[in-house]
Amino acid sequence: MSKRTIVAAAIFPLALAACGSTTTPAQGSSGSGGGKTVTFSKMTIGYSVSTLQNQFFVGLTQGVKREAKALGIHLVFDNAGGSASTQSNQVQELVNQHVNAIILNPINASGIIPAVQQANRAHIPVITLDRTAYGGKIASFVRDSSAQMSQEAAKWLVAQLTKRYGSPKGHIVDLEGLMSTSPGQARQKGFMSVISKYPHIKVVSTLPGNFNPSVSFNAMTDAIRANSGVRIDGVFNGNDDNAIGAERAIAAAGLFKPIGSPQHIFIASIDGTSQAFAAIRSGQQDMTVAQNPMKEAEAAVQLAAEVINGKPIPANVKWPHMLIDAANINSPAAKAFGLWSLDLTNPAKGNIPNMKSLPIYSSAGVPTGSYGSLYTQASK
Amino acid sequence: MSGDGSVGTGGTRTVQASLGESRSRTGQVQAVPSRRLWGAFLDSRRLPLIGFLLLLSAYFGLTNRYFFTLGNLTTVLSQVSVLGILAVGETFVILLSGIDLSVGSILAISGVLSATLALHHVPVVLAMLSGVVIGLVIGLFNGFFSYAWGMASFIVTLAMLSLAGGLALVITNGSTVFGFPNSFNYLGSATFAGIPVSVFILVGAFVVGHLVLKYTVFGRTVYAVGGNPNAAKLSGINVTAVGIKVFMISGGLAGLATLINTGRLASAIPIAGQTILLPTIAAVVIGGTSLFGGVGSLGGTFVGVLLIGVLNNGLAISNVSAFWDQAVQGVVIFVAVAIDALAQRRTART
Numbered sequence: 094m095s096k097r098t099i100v101a102a103a104i105f106p107l108a109l110a111a112c113g114s115t116t117t118p119a120q121g122s123s124g125s126g127g128g129k130t131v132t133f134s135k136m137t138i139g140y141s142v143s144t145l146q147n148q149f150f151v152g153l154t155q156g157v158k159r160e161a162k163a164l165g166i167h168l169v170f171d172n173a174g175g176s177a178s179t180q181s182n183q184v185q186e187l188v189n190q191h192v193n194a195i196i197l198n199p200i201n202a203s204g205i206i207p208a209v210q211q212a213n214r215a216h217i218p219v220i221t222l223d224r225t226a227y228g229g230k231i232a233s234f235v236r237d238s239s240a241q242m243s244q245e246a247a248k249w250l251v252a253q254l255t256k257r258y259g260s261p262k263g264h265i266v267d268l269e270g271l272m273s274t275s276p277g278q279a280r281q282k283g284f285m286s287v288i289s290k291y292p293h294i295k296v297v298s299t300l301p302g303n304f305n306p307s308v309s310f311n312a313m314t315d316a317i318r319a320n321s322g323v324r325i326d327g328v329f330n331g332n333d334d335n336a337i338g339a340e341r342a343i344a345a346a347g348l349f350k351p352i353g354s355p356q357h358i359f360i361a362s363i364d365g366t367s368q369a370f371a372a373i374r375s376g377q378q379d380m381t382v383a384q385n386p387m388k389e390a391e392a393a394v395q396l397a398a399e400v401i402n403g404k405p406i407p408a409n410v411k412w413p414h415m416l417i418d419a420a421n422i423n424s425p426a427a428k429a430f431g432l433w434s435l436d437l438t439n440p441a442k443g444n445i446p447n448m449k450s451l452p453i454y455s456s457a458g459v460p461t462g463s464y465g466s467l468y469t470q471a472s473k
Numbered sequence: 474m475s476g477d478g479s480v481g482t483g484g485t486r487t488v489q490a491s492l493g494e495s496r497s498r499t500g501q502v503q504a505v506p507s508r509r510l511w512g513a514f515l516d517s518r519r520l521p522l523i524g525f526l527l528l529l530s531a532y533f534g535l536t537n538r539y540f541f542t543l544g545n546l547t548t549v550l551s552q553v554s555v556l557g558i559l560a561v562g563e564t565f566v567i568l569l570s571g572i573d574l575s576v577g578s579i580l581a582i583s584g585v586l587s588a589t590l591a592l593h594h595v596p597v598v599l600a601m602l603s604g605v606v607i608g609l610v611i612g613l614f615n616g617f618f619s620y621a622w623g624m625a626s627f628i629v630t631l632a633m634l635s636l637a638g639g640l641a642l643v644i645t646n647g648s649t650v651f652g653f654p655n656s657f658n659y660l661g662s663a664t665f666a667g668i669p670v671s672v673f674i675l676v677g678a679f680v681v682g683h684l685v686l687k688y689t690v691f692g693r694t695v696y697a698v699g700g701n702p703n704a705a706k707l708s709g710i711n712v713t714a715v716g717i718k719v720f721m722i723s724g725g726l727a728g729l730a731t732l733i734n735t736g737r738l739a740s741a742i743p744i745a746g747q748t749i750l751l752p753t754i755a756a757v758v759i760g761g762t763s764l765f766g767g768v769g770s771l772g773g774t775f776v777g778v779l780l781i782g783v784l785n786n787g788l789a790i791s792n793v794s795a796f797w798d799q800a801v802q803g804v805v806i807f808v809a810v811a812i813d814a815l816a817q818r819r820t821a822r823t
Contacts, residue, residue: 145647146744147744148648148649150647151646272796298789298792299792300789301798305742305744306649306740307734307742307745308748310737310738311552311785311786311789312789314548315548315786315789318542318544318786318790319537319790319791321542334649334742341662341737341738341739345662366649367648367649368648368740371651434648
């Protein structure tokens with residue numbers, strides 16, 4: 094199925110540019126009732142988020158809400174509050190309410206399968222956001238790649254160590270994320286896949302930071318104690334909350350040296366929370382590999398609107414990430430990418446112009462081109 | 474306490490109370506005046522647990538040369554300071570045969586509220602005081618509905634766990650509060666004579682709590698009410714007032730612990746405290762305080778807190794993987810309490 098969609102996705106814009114296609118009902122008209130086109134104001138989209146206890150998921154939710162509002166789509170919003178069974182029930186309720194499409198941010202990729210299958214039987218398209226389901230039919234999976242982001246952070250660390258010592262060597266502390274979650278595992282795996290190639294870079298402590306600053310603070314304090322005789326060169330953090338704990342522990346132990354000092358401990362991290370951006374600006378943190386959950390979520394809403402009208406949509410959308418450090422945090426490029434966490438309370442919708450250059454990826458993650466004018470209604 | 478509850482468990486309570494009395498009597502017989510403070514703080518029935526703690530420490534000390542450094546020992550105390558201060562309040566509540574499930578949520582909401590005040594240029598001292606005041610007010614609410622209204626404290630504080638934890642997320646929109654003046658972080662990140670301020674507060678909370686429990690009329694009434702609320706009421710004790718005060722102590726201490734937690738990270742986190750409730754109750758119960766009330770001591774709780782702290786620190790220093798870490802903690806706590814229970818049974822037989 095996904096293969097067919099990808100092909101269609103690649104061909105579709107060309108056909109559209111040429112003369113307008115007969116295969117897509119009433120494209121271009123913002124829906125004056127012709128064919129089976131549903132106008133935005135008649136659409137209802139259901140959205141279930143795994144939890145709101147982390148700024149990232151607040152960003153996802155904000156993106157879904159503000160795009161739905163901007164397009165005039167009715168949104169039914171559910172928060173599963175971290176419980177896989179609650180989420181399963183919520184999706185069943187959305188199916189019973191006959192929403193037109195479901196945007197799903199699953200807690201558990203396996204546990205959600207029956208609920209997805211139920212939506213499939215009711216012919217309600219399901220779009221997964223940030224995490225997917227391992228079964229059932231998924232119309233599109235929109236996300237950033239945790240593995241790639243952690244690899245990028247790890248490569249950055251390797252580059253800094255190479256700069257410091259002339260060759261890739263040194264001592265790194267690894268503060269893992271919550272290892273019971275898929276991002277926690279993927280990031281740890283991604284980090285190790287890069288670091289294990291450098292025999293002279295030693296991971297002196299691997300400790301759970303659990304995506305929690307308090308836990309990370311204690312873990313980093315322990316790591317500093319356990320390696321009293323060793324000079325720690327850098328810390329890899331499963332996310333920015335871990336990084337905050339690490340930074341405070343380093344400062345509390347009196348080991349903080351400003352960026353540029355030969356004794357500086359490099360802090361590499363992932364996500365791009367507002368606190369991380371503030372820490373980068375103040376010189377406490379070196380970098381973060383920022384995602385953009387708000388735009389990912391806005392894309393998911395637009396994809397849902399398209400698929401409701403029977404238009405082909407890409408099966409895989411990998412949103413790009415960007416390495417943010419003190420050198421580029423104020424740059425136009427960073428602004429164009431979007432420092433999402435600084436924008437959480439801004440009610441204006443932001444992404445539609447950018448959607449025009451949305452890359453298309455195959456299910457293997459290989460870019461197969463960029464998507465031109467998928468969002469016919471939205472761009473009006 | 475509701476009438477039904479007291480009638481139903483009245484029999485058990487009487488037994489507990491008489492046990493408690495006989496135990497404290499033996500404790501007093503042993504005590505020589507000069508050793509009385511210590512004798513009561515770490516009574517002999519905790520010796521098996523203390524022995525286990527020492528064995529565990531010896532193991533970590535032998536396997537890692539950094540464990541027994543002075544720096545690491547203050548690190549352990551500083552790491553358990555938040556847990557320990559919460560456990561002091563929880564010990565009071567459990568001695569009263571109640572339970573306070575809301576301590577973690579108080580940690581969250583008074584943290585984000587007081588930090589938000591500091592962020593909006595309220596004088597830092599006032600903002601810090603507000604953290605404690607919020608804890609006291611929530612404690613007043615918990616105590617009032619548990620003792621004046623007659624609801625089960627389990628339900629009242631469970632509702633508060635959800636309400637306060639939820640409000641902390643609502644107020645902050647799920648985001649961390651940061652960027653407030655650095656002086657707000659004093660209790661969590663400053664040191665005095667090379668020792669973290671949080672360690673002084675931890676030790677202070679245990680010492681003052683111990684003195685209150687053992688050497689004041691109020692302290693003795695806590696044991697009396699926890700042992701048998703009906704008998705306490707009949708002997709003229711204002712059970713409602715004692716209950717409200719005890720929950721205010723728990724709430725206020727949680728508010729104080731917040732300032733350490735927030736100050737350490739220079740951030741107030743709306744999900745702070747979500748994982749600290751069970752360790753808090755565990756520390757109290759490992760330390761020998763009975764969940765049925767009337768029996769226990771802060772000395773025991775201190776050993777319980779140390780056991781959890783040493784275990785966390787020792788495992789981290791030994792670089793055990795995250796999953797094993799959790800499993801090993803379960804085994805060690807189980808073994809500690811099993812040895813303790815065995816020893817208690819032996820003592821009871823002889």
